[in-house]
Amino acid sequence: MTTTGEESGEHTGQKLDDIVRDADDYYNSLRRKHVSDTRLDVGVVSLVVWFASFAAIGLSAFALYGREIRYVLVSFLVAIVIAAAAGLATYTMRRRRGFKFAELGVLLNKMKQGGATSEDGLHLMDAVRQASLVAKKRKMDSAFKYGVVAFAVVALIGLNAAIGALAGVIAYLYFRFEALREYEREEKRYEDSKKDLLHSL
């Protein structure tokens, strides 16, 4: 290889190292985001389940056995146990979903140990794409959350559950549509750029 070729080789090798470093940063940010999202989800689910259980058990006890303060205490404790179980179940489900990033981590470790090749780079790109698809799936889940929030806010302000439900459905459909459109746009951009590359080679 000539000097220019060697320079070009060093440049290409540097770029491959940069790709690995960027992907590693991305992987770490995904992991951090996954941990913080998991904490938030566990907190929200536990709180909602605790409140619902407390209200349901407390009111049922009052209705069945009369108004006694010890039923409030028992309902409070039982609701805590149910909320803890719900939080644990949410945590387990979220952890299982987090394993979808594991392939990216394994590939990155392999590439960090040995010299990276462009074929490894293509595999890494596919793994990053899979990871970003999981993140997009979460945006769809967020659409449902926005729908629920819209329902609660409109129902409380308007004091009308039907209008609240309508607002919730509209908010859900809008955010879902936006998430799907973004996903499709990205897919098209990726396929087009792949075709362009093959044509240009």
Add this chain to the structure above:
Amino acid sequence: MERPDLYVLARFLDILYQNGRRMKKTNLQNRVGLNYPRFIEYLEWMVSHGFVERQTDETASDLYALSPQGIDAHRRLVAWIRETMEGMRI
């Protein structure tokens, strides 16, 4: 071959690029890991597109090396991977 697999092309380019010297067909096939008919199909495609140069040594056996166009294709492939990955961020 209508549409070659990008992974296989990348493997060919990587091996010839990292080796830096001319390679015998058998050696190249072993490193690429394709069956012989498929390997020949890809090799001919790469020669016809000017990525690989066919040369002959003193014993009249064929040797293959990456052409300047092949080196450029490798560089462009790596640049494309980097650009595409940057566009994938969320």
